[in-house]
Structure formats: structure tokens, C-alpha cells
Amino acid sequence: MTWVTDFHPTKDELASCVQCGLCLPHCPTYRLTGRDTASPRGRLMAMSAVASGDLAVDDSFAEIVGYCLQCRACEAVCPSLVPFGRAMEGARAEVAAQVPDAKRRLRHLVVGKLLPTPGLMRVATWGIRLLRALRLDRLLPPWLAKPLSGVRPLDGSAPRRGTIQGEGRLGTAALLAGCVMEPWFAGVQRATVDLLTRAGYRVVVPENQTCCGALAAHDGDVADARRLARRNVEAFAGVDLVVVTAAGCSAHMAEYGHWGGEDLARRSRDVTMVVADLIDRxxxxxxxxxxxxxxxxxxxxxxxxxxxxxxxxxxxxxxxxxxxxxxxxxxxxxxxxxxxxxxxxxxxxxxxxxxxxxxxxxxxxxxxxxxxxxxxxxxxxxxxxxxxxxxxxxxxxxxxxxxxxxxxx
Ligand code: SF4
Ligand code: SF4
Structure with a gap:
């Protein structure tokens, strides 16, 4: 069986790779392993083999595409302009549709349901705070315990949803609250709203917005990624600019065209570009x-x-x-x-x-x-x-x- 979803890597995307190998030295997983199946070229060849019916979407294909970091270093150096990130999202969607995996189903619950729900994120954040107050950080996974300890995440609160402030000389800018930015990186959110207001924007934090859906998209959870994008398209209707404070989210929203949000993609921008531009002007x-x-x-x-x-x-x-x-x-x-x-x-x-x-x-x-x-x-x-x-x-x-x-x- 070949592809079964409407999101699979397309013939044009795969045909654009001429297998020159120029991307190989830029690929972290290839540099670590030296394996062609852990390289951009090898991954694209595996996708092409599935498209032609020579390879099944099975556990080994899942491993070939799953081991990719989706860092897109290969895409940036590719002379044939292979849209690797889009093709990889398509391949992950196929793996999710065709290869049963209980751990992936659990991950989809987290990236598609828990992270986009502010109430659940507040509960999770209070749980982290409680463990820390009781000096039980060791019960947290290492990737969560140390990076969030002792520094400023979890301190203070982000601008409230529903906030409207500023005079609007430059138009209306909306802040993406995000999934982890709001509860864990409140300082970045506060700084962004203050800078936009000082610069002359009317700043809003729409109530009914949600997570951008990047993590769901990267893990092949197409249904949740589409649902989240649709909700943001409604939430951010009518604003001039949507300011995104996480580079992973701004990259995803810049490509909302793949998820039914072409107009929102045009109005979304990473906060670094917005602030650099405001300084420049x-x-x-x-x-x-x-x-x-x-x-x-x-x-x-x-x-x-x-x-x-x-x-x-x-x-x-x-x-x-x-x-x-x-x-x-x-x-x-x-x-x-x-x-x-x-x-x-x-x-x-x-x-x-x-x-x-x-x-x-x-x-x-x-x-x-x-x-x-x-x-x-x-x-x-x-x-x-x-x-x-x-x-x-x-x-x-x-x-x-x-x-x-x-x-x-
Ligand atoms: S992805 Fe681009 S750089 Fe890499 S082998 Fe294919 S054409 Fe060459
Ligand atoms: S996205 Fe990153 S890890 Fe994946 S193939 Fe490209 S360079 Fe390698």
C-alpha cells in the first residue's frame, strides 16, 4: 500500500530531489550516524519508494522519518529547493495513519489536546511549582526539571487574554499566547506587549485563540493541526499583524497556507523581525x-x-x-x-x-x-x-x- 492520506508527500515535492548529497554535511542525524537512511537524501528516497509502491509505510519507514529532527538545515542549503519540511510533515501524517503506536497516540493527546488547553496547562504548571516548592524536582523528567528551575519561567504572569491596550497609530497587533509561552515564558510575552504598545500599536490578546499546532503537525497529527489552525484563523480575523514569540510557532504560522490559513500566514511574523523593524524605523x-x-x-x-x-x-x-x-x-x-x-x-x-x-x-x-x-x-x-x-x-x-x-x- 502506498499513501492513504490527503497530506502525503507529493510527486513534485519528491521529484525535486536530484540526490546530489549537498545537504548531507548539514544534517545532524547524518553527521552523528553516517547512515544514508538518517540523511535528507535517504529519507526522500524512502518516501519516493513508498510513492512508487516499492516500500511499505511500516515500522522501519516510521524510524527513517521519525529520527529526523525536522530542523530543515537540509532545506536551507538544497540547490533544488526541495520543500523538505512539508514533505516530512506529509510522511509523518502517513506514519500516524498507517503504523499503530500507543506512545504516539499518547503524544497526540499531549500535543493536540493538553498543550492547547490553557486550563490543563495551568494545572500542569501548578504541579511543577508544587514539586519544586516541596524540593521534589527529581520527580520531574530531566528535560523539564533543570531548564525550568531557578530561572524566570513560571514567575509572574503573561498578559491576560482579552487585553486591549495602546493607541493604534501603527495599527492593531495581536499576540499569539501559544501553549508554553503563556505559562512558562511570561516575561517574553510581557516584554513583547510593552514594546509593541510603546512603538504605537494597539495591542490585543484575543480570548479564543489557541496553540499554533506546530507540534501536532510535526508529529503527524493532521486532524488536530488543522483544527487548531482553523480556530486561530477565526481568532485573529481583522488584526493587521499577529506577533509570534516562539520561532517554532512563527515558522509554522508562516506556512499556515498548508493548513487552510493563507491570509493569516501573510499577517503573522516572528517577534524578532517585528521588533528589529520597529527599531530600524x-x-x-x-x-x-x-x-x-x-x-x-x-x-x-x-x-x-x-x-x-x-x-x-x-x-x-x-x-x-x-x-x-x-x-x-x-x-x-x-x-x-x-x-x-x-x-x-x-x-x-x-x-x-x-x-x-x-x-x-x-x-x-x-x-x-x-x-x-x-x-x-x-x-x-x-x-x-x-x-x-x-x-x-x-x-x-x-x-x-x-x-x-x-x-x-
Ligand atoms: S535534498 Fe536537495 S541537497 Fe539534498 S540530495 Fe536532494 S537535491 Fe541534493
Ligand atoms: S530536517 Fe534536519 S535532521 Fe531532518 S533530514 Fe533535514 S537536516 Fe537532517
């Missing part, structure tokens, strides 16, 4: 202070999926920092959404390599524009390192600069 200030170095880690879904590396650096330089690149080759840190739950060893190996690269920069302040990468870096770096979103770092610098007494000349 003079709606937000460049600060005069020299604040020293900051190491910049590029999330794959900003660097490879959206081809954006300038915006985080422009924001950090405007805050007064000197930016230091962590890894010019842009290798994935191994977070990759829920990948660490499925392939913990590969995720840990890539996380520890990334931490070594961060340490080589000499900076203990690290900027990353994606929550999964932030959590991964915190897990693998010593506790005295601080990892934060570039927009949060800029906002803190702005508030601190404003509070300094001015010396009159």
Missing part, C-alpha cells in the same frame, strides 16, 4: 550603553525555516550588546519540539555539543528566540549561564536605561 530606541557580549544561538526554525539571522542580532546590538555567534554552521541543538522525548540520547548529544559551543564564546549571557532551544540550553549549561529571548533582553536593557539618573552636562 525609529519607533523603538537604540540604547547608547555598552553592555558587553551576548552569545547568539539561532533556532533552526528562525535560521533555516525562515532564513532569518539578522533580526535577533540587530535587536541585541540596539540594546548595547556585542553579539558573538555560537555556531556559524547552524547545527540543531537537539531540542526539536518533542524530539527529546522520543530520542533522548541523540537530543542530549546535540544539546551537549551546543553547550560546548556556547561555552567557547566566553559569554555567560545567551540569547535564543525559541522556548525549546532555551530549555535545552539551560539543561546542558552550568546554572550560572543565563539564557533568554533577545526581545526580553532588549526590553530589560530599555527599562534599566530609562531608570538610570541622567547626568546634566
Amino acid at each position: 525609529g519607533h523603538l530606541p537604540r540604547l547608547p550603553e555598552d553592555r558587553g557580549p551576548v552569545a547568539v544561538q539561532d533556532p533552526c526554525h528562525l535560521r533555516h525555516a525562515q532564513r532569518e539571522t539578522a533580526a535577533p542580532r540587530e535587536i541585541l546590538r540596539a540594546a548595547g550588546y556585542t553579539t558573538v555567534d555560537v555556531d556559524p554552521s547552524g547545527m540543531c541543538c537537539g531540542a526539536a519540539g518533542i524530539y527529546s522525548l522520543i530520542y533522548p540520547d541523540t537530543s542530549a548529544e546535540l544539546g551537549s555539543r551546543k553547550a560546548t559551543e556556547v561555552q567557547a564564546t566566553g559569554s555567560t549571557l545567551v540569547a535564543s528566540a525559541n522556548p525549546g532551544c532555551e530549555m535545552q540550553l539551560r539543561q546542558h549549561l552550568p546554572a550560572f549561564y543565563r539564557v533568554a529571548h533577545p526581545v526580553e533582553i532588549y526590553h530589560e536593557a530599555l527599562v534599566e536605561s530609562e531608570s538610570r539618573p541622567r547626568v546634566r552636562g
